[in-house]
Amino acid sequence: xxxQISVITLGVSDLARSRKFYVAGFGWAPxxxxxxxxxxxxxxxxLGTWLEAALAKDSQRPNQxxxxxxxxxxNVPTREDLQKTLNTLALCGGRILRMAxxxxxxxxxxxxxxxxxxxxxxxxxxxxxxxxxxxxxxxI
Amino acid sequence: xxxQISVITLGVSDLARSRKFYVAGFGWAPxxxxxxxxxxxxxxxxLGTWLEAALAKDSQRPNQxxxxxxxxxxNVPTREDLQKTLNTLALCGGRILRMAxxxxxxxxxxxxxxxxxxxxxxxxxxxxxxxxxxxxxxxI
Numbered sequence: 001x002x003x004q005i006s007v008i009t010l011g012v013s014d015l016a017r018s019r020k021f022y023v024a025g026f027g028w029a030p031x032x033x034x035x036x037x038x039x040x041x042x043x044x045x046x047l048g049t050w051l052e053a054a055l056a057k058d059s060q061r062p063n064q065x066x067x068x069x070x071x072x073x074x075n076v077p078t079r080e081d082l083q084k085t086l087n088t089l090a091l092c093g094g095r096i097l098r099m100a101x102x103x104x105x106x107x108x109x110x111x112x113x114x115x116x117x118x119x120x121x122x123x124x125x126x127x128x129x130x131x132x133x134x135x136x137x138x139x140i
Numbered sequence: 141x142x143x144q145i146s147v148i149t150l151g152v153s154d155l156a157r158s159r160k161f162y163v164a165g166f167g168w169a170p171x172x173x174x175x176x177x178x179x180x181x182x183x184x185x186x187l188g189t190w191l192e193a194a195l196a197k198d199s200q201r202p203n204q205x206x207x208x209x210x211x212x213x214x215n216v217p218t219r220e221d222l223q224k225t226l227n228t229l230a231l232c233g234g235r236i237l238r239m240a241x242x243x244x245x246x247x248x249x250x251x252x253x254x255x256x257x258x259x260x261x262x263x264x265x266x267x268x269x270x271x272x273x274x275x276x277x278x279x280i
Contacts, residue, residue, distance in 0.1 A: 001167045001225070004183045004214060004274030006263065008148060011209030027141045031278045043144045044184035044275030052209050059211055059251045059259050060238040068208015069151030069192050070258065071199055074144060085141070098200040111199045118210065119199050123146065134144030135184030135275070138171045 005045050008072060011052035011064060012116045017093055018049045021114050025092030026074070043134030052116075071111065071119040075136065079108055079124045086110045086122055094120075145185050148212060151192035151204060152256045157233055158189045161254050165232030166214070183274030192256075211251065211259040215276065219248055219264045226250045226262055234260075 012018040019038055022028050031041040036054050040047040056062050076082050083100045090096050093115040100110035100122070107125035114120060127139040152158040159178055162168050171181040176194050180187040196204050216222050223240045230236050233255040240250035240262070247265035254260060267279040 001214075001216075002183075002270075002274045003166075003168045003180060004270065004276070005148065005185065005187065005212055006215040006265075006268065006270070006276045007211075007213035007261070008145065009211045009213065009261070026143075028143045032280070039278060040143060041278050043142075044273070045145065046276065046278055047145065055209065055211065058238075058243065058249075059261065061207060061251070061253075061259060064207055064209035065205040066209050067201060067204055068210055068258075069195065069204035069206050069256070070208055070210065071147075071149045071195065072145055073147035073149065074141075075146040076141075098198075103198065109198075111201070113201075116209070119201060121147070121149070121199065125146075128146065130142075130144065130146070133184070133275075134142045135273075136144070136146045136186065138179060138181050138186055140172070 007046040007048050009048040009050050009055060010114070010116065010118050011055045012049045013052055014115070015049065015051065017115045021089065021093045022047075022049065025089040025094060043136065067113065067117040067119060071121050073121040073123050075123050075125060075128065075130060082108055082110060082122055082124050086112050089120070089122075147186040147188050149188040149190050149195060150254070150256065150258050151195045152189045153192055154255070155189065155191065157255045161229065161233045162189065165229040165234060183276065207253065207257040207259060211261050213261040213263050215263050215265060215268065215270060222248055222250060222262055222264050226252050229260070229262075
Protein backbone atom coordinates (compact mmCIF):
# COMPACT_ATOMS: atom_id res chain seq x y z
CA UNK A 1 0.00 0.00 0.00
CA UNK A 2 1.11 3.55 -0.71
CA UNK A 3 3.07 5.00 2.24
CA GLN A 4 0.61 7.83 2.54
CA ILE A 5 -1.14 9.85 5.24
CA SER A 6 -3.96 12.02 3.93
CA VAL A 7 -5.09 13.81 7.10
CA ILE A 8 -4.13 14.37 10.70
CA THR A 9 -7.29 15.30 12.57
CA LEU A 10 -7.05 16.90 15.99
CA GLY A 11 -10.07 17.01 18.27
CA VAL A 12 -10.71 20.57 19.47
CA SER A 13 -13.24 22.01 21.88
CA ASP A 14 -13.31 25.61 20.59
CA LEU A 15 -12.69 26.18 16.88
CA ALA A 16 -11.97 29.92 17.16
CA ARG A 17 -9.42 29.41 19.93
CA SER A 18 -7.71 26.65 17.95
CA ARG A 19 -7.81 28.70 14.74
CA LYS A 20 -5.96 31.56 16.46
CA PHE A 21 -3.11 29.21 17.37
CA TYR A 22 -2.73 27.86 13.84
CA VAL A 23 -3.50 31.03 11.85
CA ALA A 24 -1.94 33.73 14.02
CA GLY A 25 0.67 31.51 15.71
CA PHE A 26 1.97 29.43 12.81
CA GLY A 27 0.77 31.90 10.16
CA TRP A 28 -1.10 29.18 8.26
CA ALA A 29 -4.12 29.77 5.99
CA PRO A 30 -7.17 27.48 6.11
CA UNK A 31 -8.17 25.87 2.82
CA UNK A 32 -11.70 25.12 4.09
CA UNK A 33 -13.73 25.89 7.18
CA UNK A 34 -17.28 25.56 8.43
CA UNK A 35 -18.98 25.49 11.83
CA UNK A 36 -17.31 22.26 12.93
CA UNK A 37 -14.00 21.83 11.12
CA UNK A 38 -11.04 23.80 9.79
CA UNK A 39 -8.70 22.21 7.23
CA UNK A 40 -5.19 23.41 6.41
CA UNK A 41 -3.46 22.22 3.23
CA UNK A 42 -0.05 21.05 4.38
CA UNK A 43 2.87 19.43 2.51
CA UNK A 44 0.96 16.75 0.67
CA UNK A 45 -1.52 16.07 3.45
CA UNK A 46 -4.22 17.90 5.37
CA LEU A 47 -4.28 19.08 8.96
CA GLY A 48 -7.85 19.07 10.25
CA THR A 49 -9.13 20.57 13.50
CA TRP A 50 -12.54 19.09 14.16
CA LEU A 51 -14.90 19.49 17.08
CA GLU A 52 -13.97 16.76 19.48
CA ALA A 53 -17.50 15.41 19.88
CA ALA A 54 -17.86 15.07 16.10
CA LEU A 55 -14.56 13.21 15.82
CA ALA A 56 -15.51 10.92 18.71
CA LYS A 57 -18.85 10.16 17.05
CA ASP A 58 -17.33 9.60 13.62
CA SER A 59 -14.66 7.24 14.93
CA GLN A 60 -17.09 5.57 17.34
CA ARG A 61 -14.68 6.27 20.13
CA PRO A 62 -16.44 8.12 22.94
CA ASN A 63 -13.60 7.60 25.42
CA GLN A 64 -10.98 9.90 23.86
CA UNK A 65 -8.73 11.56 26.40
CA UNK A 66 -6.02 14.21 26.43
CA UNK A 67 -3.15 14.75 26.32
CA UNK A 68 -2.71 11.90 23.83
CA UNK A 69 0.52 9.91 23.55
CA UNK A 70 1.65 11.48 20.29
CA UNK A 71 3.28 14.59 18.91
CA UNK A 72 3.39 16.37 15.58
CA UNK A 73 6.58 18.07 14.44
CA UNK A 74 7.08 21.21 12.39
CA ASN A 75 10.63 21.94 11.22
CA VAL A 76 11.92 25.50 11.01
CA PRO A 77 14.59 26.64 8.53
CA THR A 78 17.15 27.97 11.04
CA ARG A 79 18.12 27.35 14.65
CA GLU A 80 17.29 30.98 15.40
CA ASP A 81 13.69 30.53 14.28
CA LEU A 82 13.08 27.88 16.87
CA GLN A 83 12.64 29.63 20.20
CA LYS A 84 11.01 32.57 18.37
CA THR A 85 8.39 30.19 16.96
CA LEU A 86 7.72 28.65 20.38
CA ASN A 87 7.29 32.14 21.85
CA THR A 88 4.90 33.26 19.11
CA LEU A 89 2.80 30.10 19.56
CA ALA A 90 2.71 30.71 23.33
CA LEU A 91 1.36 34.20 22.68
CA CYS A 92 -1.40 32.70 20.50
CA GLY A 93 -2.85 30.28 23.04
CA GLY A 94 -0.09 27.66 23.22
CA ARG A 95 1.73 26.48 26.32
CA ILE A 96 5.44 25.75 26.14
CA LEU A 97 6.22 22.22 27.32
CA ARG A 98 9.97 22.34 26.70
CA MET A 99 12.21 25.27 25.80
CA ALA A 100 14.50 24.75 22.81
CA UNK A 101 17.56 22.63 23.53
CA UNK A 102 19.67 19.93 21.83
CA UNK A 103 18.64 16.25 22.11
CA UNK A 104 21.32 13.51 21.94
CA UNK A 105 20.08 12.42 18.49
CA UNK A 106 21.06 15.76 16.89
CA UNK A 107 19.47 19.03 15.87
CA UNK A 108 17.53 21.25 18.26
CA UNK A 109 13.93 21.12 19.43
CA UNK A 110 11.32 22.40 21.82
CA UNK A 111 7.69 21.47 22.45
CA UNK A 112 4.50 23.50 22.73
CA UNK A 113 0.97 22.31 23.48
CA UNK A 114 -1.82 23.77 21.35
CA UNK A 115 -4.92 25.16 23.14
CA UNK A 116 -6.41 21.63 23.20
CA UNK A 117 -3.25 20.17 24.73
CA UNK A 118 -1.98 18.49 21.55
CA UNK A 119 1.84 18.46 21.54
CA UNK A 120 3.81 20.11 18.73
CA UNK A 121 7.54 19.63 18.48
CA UNK A 122 9.24 22.60 16.84
CA UNK A 123 12.52 21.37 15.44
CA UNK A 124 15.58 22.41 13.51
CA UNK A 125 17.34 19.46 11.89
CA UNK A 126 19.83 20.17 9.10
CA UNK A 127 20.03 16.43 8.21
CA UNK A 128 16.44 16.35 6.97
CA UNK A 129 15.91 17.84 3.51
CA UNK A 130 12.81 20.00 3.10
CA UNK A 131 11.91 21.24 -0.36
CA UNK A 132 10.02 24.37 -1.41
CA UNK A 133 6.68 22.52 -1.12
CA UNK A 134 7.56 21.46 2.43
CA UNK A 135 8.10 17.81 1.54
CA UNK A 136 10.42 16.27 4.09
CA UNK A 137 12.96 13.51 3.40
CA UNK A 138 14.53 11.39 6.13
CA UNK A 139 18.27 11.84 6.70
CA ILE A 140 20.87 11.06 9.34
CA UNK B 141 5.67 29.96 8.12
CA UNK B 142 5.73 27.04 5.71
CA UNK B 143 2.55 24.93 6.02
CA GLN B 144 4.58 21.87 6.83
CA ILE B 145 4.46 18.86 9.13
CA SER B 146 7.71 16.92 9.28
CA VAL B 147 6.79 14.04 11.60
CA ILE B 148 3.85 12.42 13.30
CA THR B 149 5.19 10.52 16.28
CA LEU B 150 3.04 7.89 17.96
CA GLY B 151 3.92 6.65 21.43
CA VAL B 152 4.09 2.84 21.46
CA SER B 153 4.69 0.36 24.26
CA ASP B 154 6.01 -2.56 22.18
CA LEU B 155 7.97 -1.77 19.01
CA ALA B 156 7.70 -5.26 17.49
CA ARG B 157 3.94 -5.40 17.97
CA SER B 158 3.53 -1.94 16.45
CA ARG B 159 5.92 -2.78 13.59
CA LYS B 160 3.79 -5.78 12.63
CA PHE B 161 0.72 -3.55 12.26
CA TYR B 162 2.50 -1.04 10.02
CA VAL B 163 4.76 -3.42 8.06
CA ALA B 164 2.54 -6.48 7.65
CA GLY B 165 -0.80 -4.66 7.93
CA PHE B 166 -0.22 -1.56 5.80
CA GLY B 167 2.69 -3.13 3.90
CA TRP B 168 4.97 -0.17 4.65
CA ALA B 169 8.78 -0.33 4.80
CA PRO B 170 10.74 1.36 7.59
CA UNK B 171 13.38 3.88 6.48
CA UNK B 172 15.18 3.68 9.85
CA UNK B 173 14.87 1.66 13.03
CA UNK B 174 16.74 1.09 16.25
CA UNK B 175 15.88 -0.20 19.73
CA UNK B 176 13.49 2.64 20.53
CA UNK B 177 12.06 4.08 17.32
CA UNK B 178 10.89 3.06 13.85
CA UNK B 179 10.54 5.71 11.12
CA UNK B 180 8.53 5.31 7.93
CA UNK B 181 9.07 7.72 5.02
CA UNK B 182 5.60 8.86 4.06
CA UNK B 183 4.33 11.35 1.45
CA UNK B 184 6.64 14.25 2.29
CA UNK B 185 6.66 13.62 6.03
CA UNK B 186 7.73 10.92 8.45
CA LEU B 187 5.67 8.60 10.59
CA GLY B 188 7.57 7.71 13.75
CA THR B 189 6.68 5.05 16.31
CA TRP B 190 8.66 5.78 19.44
CA LEU B 191 8.67 4.12 22.82
CA GLU B 192 6.08 5.97 24.83
CA ALA B 193 8.36 6.64 27.80
CA ALA B 194 10.99 8.19 25.52
CA LEU B 195 8.40 10.44 23.85
CA ALA B 196 7.02 11.47 27.25
CA LYS B 197 10.51 12.32 28.48
CA ASP B 198 11.46 14.21 25.31
CA SER B 199 8.29 16.29 25.31
CA GLN B 200 8.40 16.72 29.11
CA ARG B 201 4.88 15.42 29.28
CA PRO B 202 4.68 12.52 31.74
CA ASN B 203 0.88 12.53 31.83
CA GLN B 204 0.16 11.27 28.30
CA UNK B 205 -2.96 9.12 28.07
CA UNK B 206 -4.71 6.99 25.46
CA UNK B 207 -6.75 6.88 23.39
CA UNK B 208 -5.88 10.45 22.36
CA UNK B 209 -8.42 12.80 20.79
CA UNK B 210 -7.02 12.60 17.27
CA UNK B 211 -6.98 10.37 14.24
CA UNK B 212 -4.73 9.85 11.25
CA UNK B 213 -6.21 9.06 7.85
CA UNK B 214 -4.91 6.89 5.04
CA ASN B 215 -6.77 7.07 1.72
CA VAL B 216 -7.17 3.98 -0.44
CA PRO B 217 -7.48 4.10 -4.24
CA THR B 218 -10.86 2.34 -4.57
CA ARG B 219 -13.97 1.80 -2.47
CA GLU B 220 -13.35 -1.95 -2.67
CA ASP B 221 -9.96 -1.60 -0.99
CA LEU B 222 -11.47 -0.08 2.10
CA GLN B 223 -13.03 -2.90 4.08
CA LYS B 224 -10.25 -5.20 2.85
CA THR B 225 -7.66 -2.87 4.35
CA LEU B 226 -9.52 -2.67 7.66
CA ASN B 227 -9.68 -6.47 7.77
CA THR B 228 -5.97 -6.90 7.02
CA LEU B 229 -5.07 -4.37 9.72
CA ALA B 230 -7.29 -6.21 12.19
CA LEU B 231 -5.41 -9.43 11.42
CA CYS B 232 -2.12 -7.65 12.16
CA GLY B 233 -2.93 -6.44 15.66
CA GLY B 234 -5.47 -3.71 14.94
CA ARG B 235 -8.99 -3.41 16.34
CA ILE B 236 -11.80 -2.22 14.11
CA LEU B 237 -13.60 0.77 15.63
CA ARG B 238 -16.04 1.36 12.77
CA MET B 239 -16.81 -0.78 9.74
CA ALA B 240 -16.70 1.00 6.38
CA UNK B 241 -19.78 3.13 5.67
CA UNK B 242 -20.64 6.48 4.06
CA UNK B 243 -20.50 9.67 6.15
CA UNK B 244 -22.79 12.62 5.26
CA UNK B 245 -19.79 14.66 4.02
CA UNK B 246 -19.10 12.24 1.17
CA UNK B 247 -16.83 9.31 0.33
CA UNK B 248 -16.59 6.19 2.49
CA UNK B 249 -14.59 5.46 5.63
CA UNK B 250 -13.96 3.12 8.51
CA UNK B 251 -11.72 3.31 11.56
CA UNK B 252 -9.21 0.92 13.08
CA UNK B 253 -7.15 1.32 16.25
CA UNK B 254 -3.48 0.33 16.06
CA UNK B 255 -2.07 -1.97 18.79
CA UNK B 256 -1.42 1.12 20.96
CA UNK B 257 -5.00 2.36 20.52
CA UNK B 258 -4.15 5.17 18.08
CA UNK B 259 -7.06 5.68 15.66
CA UNK B 260 -6.57 5.34 11.90
CA UNK B 261 -9.31 6.36 9.51
CA UNK B 262 -9.19 4.37 6.30
CA UNK B 263 -10.96 6.40 3.65
CA UNK B 264 -11.95 6.48 0.03
CA UNK B 265 -12.63 10.00 -1.21
CA UNK B 266 -12.65 10.59 -4.97
CA UNK B 267 -12.74 14.39 -4.44
CA UNK B 268 -9.21 14.45 -3.00
CA UNK B 269 -6.43 14.19 -5.57
CA UNK B 270 -3.53 11.91 -4.64
CA UNK B 271 -0.48 11.82 -6.90
CA UNK B 272 2.02 9.00 -7.48
CA UNK B 273 4.14 10.21 -4.54
CA UNK B 274 1.09 10.10 -2.28
CA UNK B 275 0.78 13.88 -2.00
CA UNK B 276 -2.81 14.75 -1.18
CA UNK B 277 -4.64 17.88 -2.31
CA UNK B 278 -7.86 19.12 -0.71
CA UNK B 279 -11.01 18.97 -2.85
CA ILE B 280 -14.77 19.16 -2.39
